[in-house]
Structures are given as structure tokens and as C-alpha cells.
Amino acid sequence: MAGSWRDVFGHDEPYDDQVDGIETAVETARDGGFLALEGACGTGKTMLALTAGIHLVRDPDSDFERVLVLTSVKQQLRQFEADLRTINANLPDDHRPVSGLTLVGKADVCPYNREKTGGIDDDNVYDRCEDLRDRTRGLTGEGPTTADALAADARSQQVGLVDSGAGGATYLETADEPSPYPEGMPEFEDTEYCPFYAQYLADLPEDGDPAEAVPFDFTAEGLLTPDDLVARSVEHGTCPHSMMGAMLGHAEVVVGNYYHAFDPTTTGSFTGALLDDSTFVVCDEAHMLEPRVRDLVSDGVADATLRDAESELSRVIQPLQFDETDGRETAREDADLIRTELSDSDVTLSELQDTREFIRDLRDELDRRVTAHLEREHRGWKANLSDLPDEEIPLRDPETPEPDAITEWAEREGYDGGVWARAEAVGAVVKRILDEAEDEGKTRAAPAAGRVLGEWYRNGHENYFREIDLERTWDRSEPEGSWRRAYNASLSLHNCVPSDAIGERLADFGGGVLMSATLAPLDVFAEVTGLRHLERDEDRPVVERTYGLDFPEANRESFAVAAPKFTYENRGPTPDGGDADENPTRRTYADAVAEVAGSPGNVLVGMPNYAEAEWMAGALRGRADKPVLIDESSGDDATETLKDDFFAGESKVLVTSLRGTLTEGVDYQGDKLRAAVVCGVPIINTASPRTRAVRTAYDREFGGGGSGSRGGFEYALTIPAVRKARQAIGRVIRGPEEVGVRVLVDERYARDSWDSVREYFPENDEFQAVSPDMLSLGLERFWSSVD
Numbered sequence: 064m065a066g067s068w069r070d071v072f073g074h075d076e077p078y079d080d081q082v083d084g085i086e087t088a089v090e091t092a093r094d095g096g097f098l099a100l101e102g103a104c105g106t107g108k109t110m111l112a113l114t115a116g117i118h119l120v121r122d123p124d125s126d127f128e129r130v131l132v133l134t135s136v137k138q139q140l141r142q143f144e145a146d147l148r149t150i151n152a153n154l155p156d157d158h159r160p161v162s163g164l165t166l167v168g169k170a171d172v173c174p175y176n177r178e179k180t181g182g183i184d185d186d187n188v189y190d191r192c193e194d195l196r197d198r199t200r201g202l203t204g205e206g207p208t209t210a211d212a213l214a215a216d217a218r219s220q221q222v223g224l225v226d227s228g229a230g231g232a233t234y235l236e237t238a239d240e241p242s243p244y245p246e247g248m249p250e251f252e253d254t255e256y257c258p259f260y261a262q263y264l265a266d267l268p269e270d271g272d273p274a275e276a277v278p279f280d281f282t283a284e285g286l287l288t289p290d291d292l293v294a295r296s297v298e299h300g301t302c303p304h305s306m307m308g309a310m311l312g313h314a315e316v317v318v319g320n321y322y323h324a325f326d327p328t329t330t331g332s333f334t335g336a337l338l339d340d341s342t343f344v345v346c347d348e349a350h351m352l353e354p355r356v357r358d359l360v361s362d363g364v365a366d367a368t369l370r371d372a373e374s375e376l377s378r379v380i381q382p383l384q385f386d387e388t389d390g391r392e393t394a395r396e397d398a399d400l401i402r403t404e405l406s407d408s409d410v411t412l413s414e415l416q417d418t419r420e421f422i423r424d425l426r427d428e429l430d431r432r433v434t435a436h437l438e439r440e441h442r443g444w445k446a447n448l449s450d451l452p453d454e455e456i457p458l459r460d461p462e463t464p465e466p467d468a469i470t471e472w473a474e475r476e477g478y479d480g481g482v483w484a485r486a487e488a489v490g491a492v493v494k495r496i497l498d499e500a501e502d503e504g505k506t507r508a509a510p511a512a513g514r515v516l517g518e519w520y521r522n523g524h525e526n527y528f529r530e531i532d533l534e535r536t537w538d539r540s541e542p543e544g545s546w547r548r549a550y551n552a553s554l555s556l557h558n559c560v561p562s563d564a565i566g567e568r569l570a571d572f573g574g575g576v577l578m579s580a581t582l583a584p585l586d587v588f589a590e591v592t593g594l595r596h597l598e599r600d601e602d603r604p605v606v607e608r609t610y611g612l613d614f615p616e617a618n619r620e621s622f623a624v625a626a627p628k629f630t631y632e633n634r635g636p637t638p639d640g641g642d643a644d645e646n647p648t649r650r651t652y653a654d655a656v657a658e659v660a661g662s663p664g665n666v667l668v669g670m671p672n673y674a675e676a677e678w679m680a681g682a683l684r685g686r687a688d689k690p691v692l693i694d695e696s697s698g699d700d701a702t703e704t705l706k707d708d709f710f711a712g713e714s715k716v717l718v719t720s721l722r723g724t725l726t727e728g729v730d731y732q733g734d735k736l737r738a739a740v741v742c743g744v745p746i747i748n749t750a751s752p753r754t755r756a757v758r759t760a761y762d763r764e765f766g767g768g769g770s771g772s773r774g775g776f777e778y779a780l781t782i783p784a785v786r787k788a789r790q791a792i793g794r795v796i797r798g799p800e801e802v803g804v805r806v807l808v809d810e811r812y813a814r815d816s817w818d819s820v821r822e823y824f825p826e827n828d829e830f831q832a833v834s835p836d837m838l839s840l841g842l843e844r845f846w847s848s849v850d
Contacts, residue, residue: 068118070158073110073149080610081111087606088115092343092574093125096604097594099349101582101825103612105732105797109139109146109347112576113316116343117150117161120315127343127573132318134347135355136728137699140165143318143347144286151285163286164310166319166334172293172303174259177237181248190506192304195248195257197498202256203264210264214300217249217258238294259302266301273309276301281310312336321352325568326359338568344575348728350582350786353561353591360564363532363555364515366547369426371508372490376419379496383412401496410485410492418489421473421482422512428472429554432456432531433546448549449537456531459524461755464763467529469554470519483520486513519556525763528557528756557753559760566593570601580793581786583609583825587778590765609825614799616829620845621792621805623813623821623830624838626651629671629743637674651835652742653682655808658839660687660716662804663846664737665709669721669791671745679742680718687716694719710735721745727790732797739792740806744820746784754780785823788812802849804842805830 068085069077077085080102088098092115102108116130132143144165151160169192175181176188183191203210234241244258266276278299281287287295287310289303296303311317311334323334330338346352382397405412436456437444444451458467473483490513497507519529532553541548558564569575569592582588585607589595598605612619626648627633633648660666660683668683670676673696680693692715694705702724709717714737719725722745747754762775788807795803807813811820813832821827833841 066121068114070155071117071121071150071161072114073146073153077110078107078613080613081107081114084108084111084608084610085115085118087608088112088576089119091604091606092119092127094604095340095574096606097569097574097597098576098578098606098608099582099585099588099594100576100578100608100610101585102578102580102608102610103796103826104580104793105612105614105801106610108578108580109142110149112345112347112578113143113146113150115576116345117315119343126341128341129312129314129337129343130316130345131324131337131342131572132316132345132347133321133324134318134728135321135351136348136724138728138730139347140318140320142730143316144288147286147316147318160283160285161316162282162284162314163316163318164281164292164307164314165286165288166307166311166317166323167289169304171289172296172307174235174237174242174293174297174303175248175257177293178235178246180235180246192257194505195255196260198254199256199260199264202251202254203261210261210267213251213256213261214258214265216251217244217261218300235297237297238290240294240297242297243300257302259296259300260305262300263302263305274313277306277309282313286316287314308333321346321355321359325356325564338571340571340573342572342575344569344572346575346577348579349577349588349592350579350783350790352565352577354783356565357558357561360561361555361557362515362518363553364512366426366429366552368508368512369422369429372493372512373419373422373426375493375497375507375509376415376422376489379493380412380415380419397500400500404492404496404499408488408492408495410489414485414489415493417482418486418513421478421486424476424478425469425473425554428469429531429552430546432468433533433550433552436531437546444546445544448544448546451533451535451546451549453535454533455752456533457752457756458529458531461528461752462759464523464525464759466524469529480520483516486516489513515554515556519554522556522558526558526560526760528559528753528760530555530557530752557756559757560591560764562591562593562596562764564593565591566596569593570597570603574603579786581789583823584782585609587773587782591778611826612796614796614801618800618802618849619796619805619829620841621826621830622807622838622841623827623832624655624806624808624835625810625813625832626655626808626835628811628818629809637678649678649682652808653679653686655806655835655838656740656742657683657686658842659738659740659804659806660689660691662738662842664714664803665731665735666714666716667726667731667736667739667791667794668716668718669726669739669741669745669788670718671721671743673720673723675742676718676720683716683718689713690715692717694723694725696720696723699724721787721791722747726787726794729794730797731794733801736795736803738804738806739795740808741788741791742808744781744784744809744811745787746780749780781820782823785820789824804845806838 068089084100091098100108119125119127120130134140147161147163170176170185170188173183173188173192175183176185199213202213233246235244235246236242248255249258263276266278267273268275278301279295292306293303296306317337322329324330324338379401382401441451458469459465490509493509494507532555533550536551538548589605594605597603629652635646656668656679668679670679677693680691683691692705692709694717706725709715758775758779761778765778792805795805807830811818815821
């Protein structure tokens, strides 16, 4: 008989909403269903979801074997780790620890990459790893050399240094743990190999579970973070990434990101074993599920990849053309190998030649289209290569589903569906031949190019939009005056409506929870994530719950300021500096934000984009009585440093983009934040061809435009934008003792009108509508009442 879920709940007493949420999630999952849960920040969603999942995994009457947590925000990943530790720290004495594993990429766990030794760094870690693995397997697959002997040989190199008196051995050390191997990459008979991977191969049973290769009892250790995993693996001289894969199916809780469930490459090579009905899935920050999966299930092939694929095809074809005239023995051997591989496959030499010709002509057509676009849009572009912007070149009218220009070009040139459809099989054979003939262990371009060409042909034109994407780069190896010197061009295939892909993947799991602080409207969320399809067509229950802020209302004040809409039409182009005097709309917003910035404590300001954030920061400097920090589009390290600066010392104002990482998933508990103000409704660029295509596809898919129905604009643009705004203001109040102010500035938040967004705020009754000139009075009254 299963124990109570309270046995694995990590705190003394749950909130009432947590009790309802846990019991609803458990009951729904037993029926194969999903709980769609919107819970305000601070309502304990993480503990709720972990408790429900772990209870089901440990229930002997349940078929669930693991909990798979998916989140798009690193801060939330850390929160799941922290809550799992809390659960383990408070388990009853007769309960074993809940085993947990956090998934990361090779770059984070490779001992050589972590210490930048052995010729491995972030730029080459994946290719170098695959090459070294191939070499290691090759050494153990021929002659008397065994994997165990290779690992022992690397250890003996250290011992030899000690015995020789040559200054002692220098051991590779990482995660505060010394390894038994040298800092440099060892060699065996002039061949480099990875000793960590060799040890893994030595421990791997010939038949049986790869988990038997793990040299420590990971099921009894509770949570293994990436650093924990590296330390334990390095201690035993074995490969951390291989350990991760071996443990994957045995941990009770696996914490990862959306890639681990929705990226076809990742699931095909690494996490596929988790995608079945014995997994209870938790999709955290689920308001991001739709846009993130849209990116993951879209595809594209770069011009450089097509160039390399053409080269690879030539390296396979040429030995067959010239072996009779080339008297070298190696040429005949290469030709014989290629003929043998082709005879063992269903790919012919003619298909190899047709595919090479097709790719060559496709690159020429790409060149013509990019050149024509630049001549049309940027006269004199050859003299100004460094000034060219990123661009999209649509291949059809975004609002008219019809065959794209590249498909029509191919048909005119005589390339029928066969060459598109067979490109993937051709690419796979090319890889197999080159891996055998060249033995380089390199990543090959032909399979990737073939896959995209096949998808381009197979996918329809209603839900997929095709275009050429031009991304700024700089390649001095390209000729002067060539656009390829300034751009990386890609043929891009965008999935406009990912609901089918999301729903099909969710259907693989036994049940679970999809949760966020901002899912409303829940009916729209259920449609765009495929949940409604599971409910209607597969008879799998979908239960919805909304839990609001139960913390004392006296501790917070919320304002919706009826300022003119912060649209381009009203505010004009973004000024270079912070001047707001020229434009009355900008002046109104600068005044409103300055009033909020006068609140005691830290203040977060969210703007629609980074350019507007830079303008607002300039407008506040000299008006705010505290330092003003500006968040710019940057990497994780810079963002973490900025966040630490914001939290440290005196009170500050932090201005950021609502599309950045500081307005969602970041922990502002306690006195880290006293006020948040959002300017405008952060709707993305509606003129972008891709955005127009998405909007059109949503109109068709979800019946937009009918009486009482929402249209594609609401589904694709307005609702996601409002969720961004709600995420930002949700940073303020995260506990019963916290005090703060939430301010939305834009009349669409304050008034009911044709473009009002108030209906998308479940908590809109808390937001007091005020005019811009009354905001200061409301702020003063609140801060006086809670001083």
C-alpha cells in the first residue's frame, strides 16, 4: 500500500493550494492525464510538482518509474535541485534518498574542456570528443589492446614521471577532484585517445545494463548535480558524460531542459529512453513551451553546410570516376570500398551525382536571390559590407499558403521530388563511406543537408514557412565584394504552429504537470500546446487549476497607468540618448518610471526591447536618486554579474528588456526587489515576414475571426506579450512577508477598449487604473501605509 504524499513533501505544512494541486496532479496522472496549472510566484509550484511525481514513482501500485523535469530557465533548474535536496533532507527515517540527476551537455562535464587542456575547448569539444571516442574504440577493436589496458597505460604515464624523478606527475584535476591521468591527452602507438572513455568501455558489460559500468552507488546519493557527477566520475577515472547516459534511466528524478524532450537530435541520440508512459513529466515555465518548441522543431541548412556537403559528395564520387586512370593502389582500394558500401545500401552512384548537382545548383540559386535582395534593398552594399543588418528574405507571401520560390525553381530546373526525398538517404551513405575511408571521426555535413532537404519537400506550406535568413558574420576567406564575406545565409524551414509536435510528444508520457505563473488564458494554452487534442481525440483528461496570490493584500499595491499606448506610432524611433522632451508619449513614460524609481529599495524596469531599455536608462540618469543599471543582450556570465551588482549594496534601478532573462525565472525573494514597472505591451515586430506567417497560420488553425473567437493576432502575438509583462511584475511579491509595488504603464492595461489586454490578466481586478498624474499620489499613499 502506498504511503501518503506527505511523506515526500519537503516542508512541515503545505499551503492549501499545494494540497489541492498535489492531489489533483496525482489523480489526473493515474488516469493518464495532465494538470495545466497557473500559480502565482511564491505559491510553491516546484515542490507541488516534485511531490506529486515522486509519490507516484514510489507507489508500488503505479506504473511511473521516474519524474522528468523540463524547464527553459537555469534559475528554475536550480530551484528544482534545491527543492529535491529539501525533500531528501526531510524524508522519514525509513525512506531511502530520492535519486536525482541534472542533465547538461558535454561541454559542462568533459574534464578536459572544463580545464581547457588536451586540445579541447568550448569551440571544438563536441567534434573533438566524437573523434577521440572513435579513436579509443578503434584502438580497442583491433589486436590485443583492451580498453582497460588503455586506461592503465594512461595511469602508468603518471607513475613513470614519478619514478623518473622528472619533477613529479601533473594530474588533470577538475571539480576539486584529481584524476589518475595526465593533463595532456595520452597517446598509444602515436594515436591520441580519451582515457576517461577507455575506462568507461572497460567497465561496460558486453551484455546487460550500461548502468553496471557506473563504479559508485548513485541511487543512494540523492541528487547528483553536474559538479557532483564530474567529481565522482573523475575520482574513478571514468567519463562523466557516459556516466550520465548510463544513469539516465535509473534516476527517480531527471532535471533537464526542453531540448531533452523536444529536440529530435537530442532525443534520438541521448534521451529517447525517457520518452514513454513510465515517465511523469513536469513542464516548468510552460508559457515558454510553444515558442521554444517552435524553434526546436523548425529546421534550416546554412550555405556553408551545403558547400561542405557538396565537397563530401565529390570525395565519394571522384574515386569511382578516376580509379581506372589512377594507377595508385590506394585509389583502387578507395574505389572498391565505395562500391562495396553502395552495394550494401539502396543508394546508387547516379543518385550521388544527382544530389551533388542539385546542391551545387541550389547554392547558385541562393547566391542569385541574396545578391538580388541586396541590390534592391541596399544599393552600394559591396562597399559597406560591415554595415549590413540581419535580414529575412521570404520565399512566398507570408499571408498566402502556396509553394515557395525555391521549390518552384527546382521544379522548373527538372529536380523532381525524388532528388529532395532521397537526399537524406544519400547523406547517410556519404557519412558512412567517409567515416570508413578517412577515419577522422568528424561531423559530416551531408546528413544534415540531406535531412533538411527531405523535410523541405515533405512538409506542407500551410503550417510551414520558408525563407532565407541572413545572419551577420565575417569571413575573410571569402572574396572581397562577396556577400558571403559578411553573411551566413540559411535556407530556413519554420514550423509556424507547433501544437502537433508538442501534443505528440506529451502523448508519449504517462501524465504530468504543465505549470507557470502565467498560463492564462488556459483555453488558449490548451489549444496551442496540443493538450486539447489529447483530451478530445485520445480521451486523456486535462485538468486546469489557477492559484492566485494568497499573501496579504495590504503588503502590495498594483497600478495600471492610462498612458498613451507605447507603440511606434506614438513614441517614434528610439532616440540615441535619453532625451524625452521632444515626444509627449516618451515624456509621459519617463515621468511614470521615474516616480516608481523613487520607491524605497530595488526597482526593476521592463521595456519592450533592448534599444528602448537603453533609452529609458538614459532618461532615468539624473532623475533617479539611485544608481541606474542597464541590461544589454549578453551571455549568461555577464547577466549573472549584473544581477549580483543589482542585489549588492545600496538600492538601485535595473532597466532591461522584457524579452531578456532577468524578467522571468530569476529569484527576487526577500528585500531584493521592491517595485517592478512594465512599459508597453511587448508585442514583437509585426512586420517580420515570419511573424506574419505565424499569425496567418494561427488564424487558420484555431478559427480566428469568427464570432466570439480569438484571432491569430491574439494567439500568436498579444497573449505571449502579456505573459512576458506578467512574468516581470510577478518578480515582486514572492512570500507572505514581502512588500512591493507592481506598475503597468500603457492604457491597454488600464482601459477596456478594442485592443485592451485586461482580459488576459486573471488578477486585473487588483490593478487600480490611474492617470499618469495620479500615480505619484498612489505610490506615496502606499509607501506611507507600509513604512
